[in-house]
Amino acid sequence: MSNVIQNDIVLSSRVRLARNYDDLPFSTIHSQGIATVCVQRTLQALNISQSNDEYTLYTLRDLGDVQKKSLMESHLVSRDLLQHNEVGAALIRSDQALSIMMNEEDHLRIQSIQKGQDLPHAAELAYLVEATLEKQVRFAFDNQLGYLTACPTNTGTGMRASLMVHLPLLTLFKQMGNVGQSIAKVGLTIRGMYGEGSDALGNVYQVSNQVTLGRTENEIIEAVTAVGRQLTDMERSLRQKAETADNMALEDQTFRAYGLLRYARRISSDEFMQNWSNVRLGAAMGKLPITIETADQLLEQAQDAHIMQWAEKRLKGDELNKARAARIRDLLNNE
Amino acid sequence: MLCEECHQNPATVLISVLVNGEATQRHLCASCMQKIQQNIAKGNIQSFLSSVLSSIVNASTKENFPPAEKNLACSRCGLTFQEFQKTSKLGCSQCYQDFREQLKPMLLRIHGRSQHAGHVPYVNAEEQEKQKAISQLRNKMDQAVSEENFEEAALIRDQLKQLASMKEGEENV
Numbered sequence: 145m146s147n148v149i150q151n152d153i154v155l156s157s158r159v160r161l162a163r164n165y166d167d168l169p170f171s172t173i174h175s176q177g178i179a180t181v182c183v184q185r186t187l188q189a190l191n192i193s194q195s196n197d198e199y200t201l202y203t204l205r206d207l208g209d210v211q212k213k214s215l216m217e218s219h220l221v222s223r224d225l226l227q228h229n230e231v232g233a234a235l236i237r238s239d240q241a242l243s244i245m246m247n248e249e250d251h252l253r254i255q256s257i258q259k260g261q262d263l264p265h266a267a268e269l270a271y272l273v274e275a276t277l278e279k280q281v282r283f284a285f286d287n288q289l290g291y292l293t294a295c296p297t298n299t300g301t302g303m304r305a306s307l308m309v310h311l312p313l314l315t316l317f318k319q320m321g322n323v324g325q326s327i328a329k330v331g332l333t334i335r336g337m338y339g340e341g342s343d344a345l346g347n348v349y350q351v352s353n354q355v356t357l358g359r360t361e362n363e364i365i366e367a368v369t370a371v372g373r374q375l376t377d378m379e380r381s382l383r384q385k386a387e388t389a390d391n392m393a394l395e396d397q398t399f400r401a402y403g404l405l406r407y408a409r410r411i412s413s414d415e416f417m418q419n420w421s422n423v424r425l426g427a428a429m430g431k432l433p434i435t436i437e438t439a440d441q442l443l444e445q446a447q448d449a450h451i452m453q454w455a456e457k458r459l460k461g462d463e464l465n466k467a468r469a470a471r472i473r474d475l476l477n478n479e
Numbered sequence: 480m481l482c483e484e485c486h487q488n489p490a491t492v493l494i495s496v497l498v499n500g501e502a503t504q505r506h507l508c509a510s511c512m513q514k515i516q517q518n519i520a521k522g523n524i525q526s527f528l529s530s531v532l533s534s535i536v537n538a539s540t541k542e543n544f545p546p547a548e549k550n551l552a553c554s555r556c557g558l559t560f561q562e563f564q565k566t567s568k569l570g571c572s573q574c575y576q577d578f579r580e581q582l583k584p585m586l587l588r589i590h591g592r593s594q595h596a597g598h599v600p601y602v603n604a605e606e607q608e609k610q611k612a613i614s615q616l617r618n619k620m621d622q623a624v625s626e627e628n629f630e631e632a633a634l635i636r637d638q639l640k641q642l643a644s645m646k647e648g649e650e651n652v
Contacts (some may be wrong), residue, residue, distance in 0.1 A: 164572065165586035169556045172568040248566070259526070271598070278601050285574035287607075290595030292572045296582060297589055298574075358592025474522070 151260035151436055152428035153376040155308040155348065155443075158219070159266040159365075161274055162293045162302035166283040170294040171228070171247050179231035179247045185247055186235070189280035190273075197238065204232040210458065213449035219257060219308075224249040225247050244271060248292045252277075259440075261372055263305050263365045290357060300357030304369035305365050305477075307372040309336070310428075312347040312421050313382035314375070320344070323375065332371055336435075346417040346424075351375065383429060398426025402434070404441075406476045410465040413414065416446050416472070438475065446472050482508035484515075553577045613642055 164170055165185065168178050183203075192199050204212060204226070215221045215234070220243045225232045231247040245253040254277075256270040277283075284292040291302040297302070314320060318386050337348040351371055355366045386394050402420035405411070411419075424439040426432035446452060446468055452459050455467045482490045483505050489617065490506035493539070551560040558570030575582065577641055587593050599607065614638050623632035 150593060169571040170569060171568070173556060173558065173570045276600070282602065286572075286575060287593055289575060290597060292569075292575050294568045296567070296569070296586055299586065300590065300595050303597070317625070355590045355592075357586060358594055358596050360597045381635050401563075434612035472493055 148285075151440075153309055153311070154372055155310060155440055156219075156302075157261055157263045157266045158255065158306045158308070159263060159270045159314050160304050160306075161252050161270050161291075162250040162298045162304075162343075163252040163254065163274065163277070163291060164293060166282045168251065169336045171231070171249060172294045176231060182247050183233050185281060186244065186252065186277070189277045190244075191216070192235070192237070199235045199237055202236060204229050204234075208392045210449045210452045213446075214453055217447040217449050218444055220255075221245055222248060224383075225253075238302055244272060244273065248477060250298070253257045261307060261369065261374075261376075263450060264368050267303075267305065267361060267365055297354075298356050300355075301359065302353050303356060303361055303364055305368045306350045307350030307368060309349050309351060309372065309375055309379075310347060310421070311349055311375065311379050312425050314379050315344070315347045315381060319378070320349075323378075327351065327371060328369065329355070330367060330371065333367060345414075346421040348421075348443075357397040357402045383425070387429070394429075395431055397425075398422050398429075398431050399432050402426060402432050402476075405472050408469045410429070410462060411469045411472065412465050413444050413448060413468070415466060420446070433445070434476065442472060442475055445475060482506065482511050484508070484511040549579070551578070609642060613639060616642070 165182065168182060169192040171179070171182075184200075187193065187201070190199075192201075202211075202215065202221075206439055207215075211224055211343050212221075212229075215236075216223060218225060218240065220240060221232075221234050222245065225245045225248045226236065228247055233246045235244040235246070239259055243253065243257075245410070254270050254273050256266045256273075258266040258269075270288050286292055293299050311320070311323075314323060320334070327334050331354050333352060333354045335350045335352070336344045336348070337350065351368060352358075353368055356364075359367075401419040404419050405416070405423055420439070420443060421444070423432065423434070424436070427434050427439045442444045445454070448464060448468075451464060451468050451471055454471050459467055482488050484507050486506035488510060492507045493511050494505050494507060494511045494512070528570060531599055551571055552558065553574040555573035556570035558580055561579055563569060563574070563578065568587070583593065616635050620632050620635040620639070623629070
């Protein structure tokens with residue numbers, strides 16, 4: 145099996161492991177005191193005092209709304225962690241490839257992200273952190289049920305392997321309903337850009353395993369990778385068909401979107417996402433003078449909280465849309 | 480029977496909904512039925528569907544849990560099984576032991592399997608290896624005794640003693 149990075153369809157690969165300390169009550173019922181123990185114990189086991197060059201500790205209640213949302217937009221923390229504002233914390237590695245969320249639904253959510261389709265590498269990184277921790281601490285584990293988690297849906301490996309995929313043509317041809325049904329049959333699921341309960345903005349979806357018990361980690365990774373490869377084949381074949389059928393229409397559509405992003409003076413988040421999808425399609429098909437990397441950078445940088453961080457002030461409505469357009473122009477002009 | 484929507488008025492209407500090819504029936508009162516009809520007329524069928532879907536989820540969860548004692552609670556964190564049924568979240572690792580029988584069918588429904596097959600903690604892996612070695616040696620010793628090969632049996636017994644003392648020694652560290 146080749147691990148070639150296929151980033152024309154797959155934006156990124158993510159593996160997260162849910163773990164709980166055996167002797168502490170789960171985060172669902174525990175107190176501020178126990179939450180602090182959980183953070184301290186994790187730092188100690190990883191031999192990190194507070195923040196160092198490699199890791200930064202983010203304690204949610206000390207962060208502003210913009211900074212918290214920006215971490216979520218970068219997929220470094222989950223939406224659920226933000227719901228645990230009083231106790232939630234995250235250790236994030238400087239290269240942003242690893243984050244350890246603490247006091248979310250489970251004590252620990254070790255998460256590793258890689259660009260393109262590379263779940264095996266993402267898993268390897270997550271398990272390296274897990275192994276370091278496991279030498280120092282005892283996780284809740286049962287010989288029959290595996291790693292025990294607050295929600296029985298994660299019990300077993302505690303592992304969620306997911307691929308973020310861009311499927312504009314499958315969406316256009318209304319195939320996502322069928323895709324969802326076939327995926328469910330093999331124990332996987334497909335969701336929107338920010339995971340459970342979120343919309344597929346910009347035709348970006350997350351494919352991940354639903355089942356965590358009774359499968360090995362490799363089986364899970366292979367299943368998600370196989371579905372990723374299948375979706376890639378289907379989307380590519382539709383892209384080729386569109387190109388053969390009416391290349392002019394395809395170029396017109398992607399260049400118009402590119403022109404709009406490049407010259408707009410104000411743009412809402414929704415309008416950006418619609419046009420971004422066409423721009424990324426054009427970049428991935430070699431139609432536009434922009435790389436896939438720039439398109440992916442745009443996706444992150446043009447989100448609300450990132451715009452406010454760039455502008456260094458809180459913005460809303462028209463001001464936010466004007467700043468978004470300026471930021472997009474800036475990124476595209478430097479290409 | 481009370482209305483499954485408001486849980487207040489007697490149910491007088493029975494509706495059938497087909498979801499994923501499975502027919503589900505709901506018993507409603509006249510007033511809730513009227514509200515639903517108004518919602519559908521307004522094109523707002525989302526709220527109706529979500530109430531139907533939640534009833535399916537609740538029904539299937541209720542059906543699948545084996546009867547638990549009314550006051551079944553976790554011996555460590557005190558979470559009751561009834562509380563778990565409401566939130567689907569367990570309170571601590573002991574909950575899995577104390578609710579084991581009740582959780583079994585649910586886990587099987589979610590995952591399709593009930594035996595962990597993945598990564599094992601370092602400590603458990605070592606312990607499991609040792610247990611395996613001990614049981615293999617015991618079998619060998621029994622066989623040696625049954626064959627009246629007492630010399631070999633004595634050797635194996637010494638090996639077993641050594642393994643057992645290793646275990647104690649480690650626990651004392």
